[in-house]
Amino acid sequence: MRIAHLLAAAALLGGVAVSAGLMAEGGSPATVPAAGTDIALAPPKAAAVTQPSAPGAWGGIRSGQEATLSDRVVDYRIEATLDPVKHTIDGKQRLTWRNRSDQPVRSVYLHLYLNAFQNAESTFHTEQRKSGAGIRNSSLSQDGEWGYMELRSVQQGGAKVPWTFVQPDGGPATDQTVVRMDLPQAVAPGASTTLDISFFDQLPRVMARSGYFDSFHLVAQWFPKIAVLELPGERGATTLRWNAHEYHAESEYYADFGSYDVKLTVPREYTVGATGELQGTPVEKDGRLTHHFIQGDVHDFAWSADKRSAKPLVDTWSGHGGAPVKITVLFPPELASNAAPTMQAAKDALAYFSRTLGPYPYKTLTIVVPPHNASEAEGMEYPTFFTTGAAPGLEAGTTAAAMLDFVTIHEFGHGYFYGILASNEFEEPFLDEGLNEYWNHRMLRDSGRKMPLTTPFLRRIGFAPQASGFEFERMGTPRDEPSDPLGQNAYHRLQGVGPVYTRGATTMRDLEAQLGKDTMERAFKEYYRRWKFRHPSIADFREVLAEVSGQRKLVETVFAQQVYAVTRVDDRISSFTSEELAPTPGVRLQDGKRVDVSAEQAARQADQLREQWEQAHPDAKPGTGPFPYLTTVTVRRRGADVPQTLLVEFADGSKETVQWSGERRWHTFEWRKPVKAVSARIDPEGKHLLDVNKLDDSRTLKQDGSAARRWTADLAAIFQSLIALIATV
Template identity: 70%
Template structure:
């Protein structure tokens, strides 16, 4: 029996992301739910591993690739947020439910695969049927071979990893003998060999082999279909970045040749047909056409299997092996798991308005049995919340996988109807482990909507998946009144139990001053990494919600889901849908201009605050036609008499009131982009004044003359602007008062965060 107790433990990150649970800053040393920084390791593969089957070995530098005979170009290697909305008929038009299928199925995969769990290899063959949606003949297609990202340090993935100055996921390195790859053994079209060539669409290293161009023996006419028969072979890596093995556990993702997306004019900003095919970048994920998957998985009979889709009858046994047959339509990917050490699966069911009954299965190892029931409950709660606030869940199954000890890299990832959660040994109430399991399960399920059903381009516009999903997850946690107890069982026993609201933690993680990258930037051309896509998007959307109202925000997102489900929307499509459905176009467009297509600071503050009593002033004046001088001496005597009379008439007067008016003045300063700000001034008698600063000026002065002294001035009293660089400069009091600093105490919580980052969760 393989041991699960080597020294490689590291609790997983959600989503297969670059940070812990969605709200901790990206840092190799600051990881709240994992232990080590990721170390680069391993040796480059021998030259013969670069050989292309049937085509010999490539030169050290690739030969220039001749343009395809059809003239269809590739998407730009620096493509990012689209600014032009898609056409109304993009992707075949809105899916109304009147069509025969949920999506416009472009591809059909029939795959047969056999797992060797000792060598951790997969022998596979597939029929890939693809339909040409364009109005011109297609003579070349592109396939993703994602698994080649892990064949050696020469890939784009590892090249970018070496350049990264912060940690990646749970910090597992790849050692000798642990690399993984995919080989194309053969490929034919209608019986004729189809030659292929490795290409680097994003100008990555010549040794990256994650994209291949296939030159078809027979061009595919407009509207016609073609079938590629492909034999392939996988060597799974030691589990890393969403896929691989540890011991008998196998998480098999991005494991088969997958055709790229041919985008048409009017779709995601395209003006002519183009292939959207990108290398497997360190911080990017995936994008594919919707289709139908019919997959047969053959594994030893003692292995428990879970996969995308619905199991078709009982597995069939032959020669000590079981073949599990799964089918699922209207999805754009397929993943699976197999492990001989799994416990008996925990099952449950869910039903909701507009959705079919959903069979839920939780696969878990014996050492994490305590995780199964909470993960099942979180999955049920997620189905309820997302189906109510976005739209019905359209599938009949949901599989949740809890990775075993030392397989953290398989955790925190989503595929259609199939997600992986986290795993924790000690799930005490109101601790980080408990919250972590809940959050990661909710987070990965949420991707089933933003990544799965809406199916945005995660390479070029990660905001539409990672960012929006992070925001919606936090909305759900907020609705649950579920807060973050940033402690561990040990610290809790010592009395250390700080509690934070979820969006406050997101604010701590987000770069608010000098954010280098627009939210709409692609996944790899980012100075500050992909982490801000999560945190900064979440608080940007939360700020938008605070400005337009929760009801309007939810109405906008329901419209987005209804209009763009199964259609690959762009950032521009999100912008237009929100603007139209919320009825708040000016605000929506301002937010997108400032934060999605740019990265503007929000930094308004109180510059000066005074409130001074206005006593009579010395000088001359005309009184009954005669010039009279009011000297300092006479004014002092007169002021004394007036005050004595007033005090006698007002024996219970509050401090800050008197016979003379007070002139209160507040100067507001702006160091960033303009946003509407509310200024609240409170006075000694309990009254207050509210004004709205809503222009593009760099400063603004407000004054009041009242028979009472002001005591405090506060910008953004309703805490609408979480993007504000510093909330501590939003408030002033005339009398020293530490409560203002305490009011914004979550800004100081970074000290706790650093402490927690050094703690291994037990």
């Protein structure tokens, strides 16, 4: 039994904490020297940054005149061999890392992400249980299909490097996803060091977008990856610090840019897809092929291998100032119907993102359609390489087809927000998931795409309702009781990371409605220009929006309400009247005398005046007459202060529009006009999709079924979504 299995069994049975984790080279337990603790770690609960980064952070803005796209901090040279029967990988890695700081570095931190899947006591699975989700892919505990990574040896210049597992976020002592290596030779400021690492992977039954099913292998987070050393002035750091977080249940990743030179050896009959460009024809030896991939200016590397792959679909896309991009779609035979739609969606996304943000900077794009029973591998992004959804028997115009289209666009979009902009997904997932989701739906809207809510059968009988993407996001986000700011980190969230997508996209769409569509695009394009191949923070994004739009107060208010805090939006019309000011009973002066007018007399006088007026105005519109009308509208605010518009329409077609903002919880507006009001509506342009309930935004003084019809349509959309979901399971 492998040592990792023994440790897993010990953890499960007795909860024993192993101080040094695996054995150091030579079979003796690694020790923890006193040296190496002089550089702090990022706080365990670090989240949205409030202070903008220094102008020179990460080497400053990339002008395009540099020798490389990014300031390459790390170089990986990896040779790996896959055993597709045992689902294991033997790997050798030469990791060269440059110390960007002005201090000597005596210890480095590496991520061993695969150890999240080695037992039920990892931070990942512990958080899963606390959330009520149990163990993802629960068959693992029954069938022994766990995954892990062993460090078999680590050397620096021929000297052995001791290591110990640490839990920077205060997770269980049994978590082994972060390791500290205490170097025999410190790395001087500006100097580089090389670590020669021998490692072994046991892939898990596919889960959390990594692992195997049958002959299909998605090999992700599979090699020891060095953490990020942040300098003062970068992402809110005030002193030098290591940013190294455990693998949390709902977090993703953060790493330095660098270059990858990777040789992958697999059986001859296996088709391989990977990050980067294939170098020449694979070399055959002893029934195996070695595929050689190289890619610079990325911060991760992933690959797939499957002997059941159909002949790949390959095409080339060119446009918008970038080099031609070779697109490869890998898919199993039973999902051949997915290949062409995936290719088209990728081309459309390349065109849109290159035009609206900036040219795609790489020469390849590889997309994998996972096979049936490998759904855990669907929808995950890596540089120049991602997996999309899967829909057997795909038919155009159905919900399944639209979802494949959207997932492909979404995962491609990550290539910009996660890949090129490279934000910290542990601490600020909003910069990737939220912004990407917003830009995805922006693309769908701009290209006229809507979400069909139908199945193949219903479509054939002519029942195919549609919903806009942003309305779909709105329905899926918590609005009445949102619990977590968008800027919260990925792993301390009461409602999980889902609202980062839905509420994030909705918040950005609402801000777009305030700033203007063109202004928002200019801001995002500038954000990409300034921060590509660097690591922006939420504060950096906020500053670009404020500067480009020229509306700093509005931008900072939105960030204060929804990004750094979380505030419900709930404006409504609480009352609406428009009453005729006809003669009323009482004592009044007539010809210098006080006259007591009874209610009957006042009514008779009003009737006479109306009759005379109607005879004089035979073509008068309803709602007009001899008397003025007093129109009163009271609006109430039960949430955040948002810039609001009230629109009142009158019987003669005239309108009154007023603006309302401020912290006051209610306000009453009045108009005295010779015509009756017929409707009152706040947010007439639909700028506030975060509002708890849009149905209470309007009132009418005549019977109007539009609200009921809209509510019925919303219910129908939800119902049809459930039908489509059930039909595709």
